[in-house]
Amino acid sequence: MLEEAEEIGRRVRRARLRLGMPQADLAAALGKTQGWVSKMERGQIELDRVGLLNLIASELHVHPNDLIGRPYNSSPAENQWQAAASAILRELRRYDLTPVFDGPPRPTQQLWQETTRLHRLRDAAANVAIMEVLPDLFRETRALAEVSTGHEREEAYAIYAVCCKFAHTAAHALGHPELVAMACERAAWSARQSADPVMPAVADWMRVWDMWATADWDDALALSDKAIRSVQQEYERGDPLAVRAWGTLQLRAAVSAARAGRRAEARDRIKHAWTASGRMSQTESPPVYDRHSLTFSPGNVQIHAISVALEMHEQRRALSINRRMHPAAIEALPNSRRSHHHMDLARAWLWDGNRDKALSELEMAERIAPQLIRNHPIARSTLRSVVYTERTSTREKLRRMSDRFHLDG
Known part of the structure; x- marks a missing residue:
């Protein structure tokens, strides 16, 4: 390490x-x-x-x-996801060619049901499994778009865009920048072919994430605001899917502002997200199926507030926010988000000088979503810091004891 x-x-x-x-x-x-x-x-x-x-x-x-x-060196068995990633890239590259698919594709109603499996895998942070499911689903969805018309064709493109989002998330987690970029481009293309008014904003949400890799904080903020404006009318009408997208984009903007050193704006964006989460609880009765796969809830706003505080190196503020959080809000989150939250807390405790709590939080994060944490650079960095500090502390204790025992004499 x-x-x-x-x-x-x-x-x-x-x-x-x-x-x-x-x-x-x-x-x-x-x-x-x-x-x-x-x-x-x-x-x-x-x-x-x-x-x-x-x-x-x-x-x-x-x-x-x-x-x-990244990708980190792993065992041959753990590297098999790269074959699935190559298959996905192949499908994304031939997006405008005649699809290669045997037999008639299933209707969109059934294909939307297939995406619920991807939702479960994403929530469990099972990114390798997501990679393995996607190649066939991309082929079938693209084949359906080729042979259908009207609303059915538009919905096929919406499913294709959502599949791009799942590929994008898994590729980020596993460390495959080429697939990240390609999935983002194809999501924007397919979102335009769909009749979903929120889907283009979801594609922009993906692009904001990619802008972070090149530290383009100002562009990330500008794109977040562009996407927010695109769903503003639906948000004001209380459309549940638009409220989710609007709130999630505010969280993207909060992280971008924090990394740009704009503390006041980062906190304002978190407040906007809180407003959206309040509106969502008022409008979602009964709950609406989140076809865009955007995790947004009061608990998610809280854990983002902690992440934003850490980006601004305010670990005590992060720990204070955590103390005020209701455990039920965290338990309601998917494993992928809960694990990331415990990873953030590990960092906060480490910076605050408590190695034992840092290691405990990191162990919790690994138990919840081992694949995510073992492949996350910040988790690895935190563990290295704990190990290094522990070794340094042990060496110093031994040196002092050696002095007391006059072992050098």
Whole structure:
């Protein structure tokens, strides 16, 4: 684990030297000292915030995955998802060619039911399983769009767009930037072919996530607002799906603002999301099927408030928010979100100096969604920090005891 931190530092150094960039120039761009950059390149400082990692990658003109070595080296069995990812890419590349599908495709009503399986897999953070399901579903959905007309054809494109979203989420979690980019492009294309007024905003929601990789915080905010405006009328009318999208986009904007250093705006965006979650509870009776697969609830707003506080390095504020949270709000969230929440709490406790609680939260996160946590750079960074600090502390205790015992004499 500690060697991984050193390798990340070496990758940063190689990328910097490839550009002929002095340490002082990189430090100035990051708002850090040259000494900080030097320590980071020697693996002595963890890149424990996504925003910071992405900013460094942006300044060095590389993808963040190039610095942290994702996809991580795993066993052959754990690498089988890459075959499914290649199959998905093949389907996305031939989006405007005649589909290759044997037999008549099922109607959209049945294909929407297939997406409920993807919802369950996403909630469980079973990203490899999502990858394995998608190639056939892409083929069948595209075949249906080719042979149908009218509303049925529009719904086929809506399903295709939702499948792109699932591919996008799984590719982000597993570390496949080519599939991330392709899924985002095809989601925008298919959203335009659908008659769903919210679907283009969902595609923009995906694009905002991708803009974070290149530290384009201002563009991410501008795109979030563009998407928010596109569903504003439906939001004001209280359409449940529009309310979900509007609120989720505010959370995207909150994270973007936090990473841009705009503290006041980040908090305002969280307040807007709270307003949307209140409207959702008023309008969803009976509950509406979330065909766009947007996880949005009061609990989700709360855990985003914690993430935003951590992006601004306000760990005590994050822990204070957590103390005020009702456990039921967390338990109601899918495993993917609950696991990410415990990972954030691990970071908060570590920064606050409590290694035991940090490790406990990280263990909880792994129990809930092991695949997600083992592939997440921040979880790995947090664990490395715990291990390094523990070793340093143990060495210091042994040194002091050695002095007391006069072992050097």
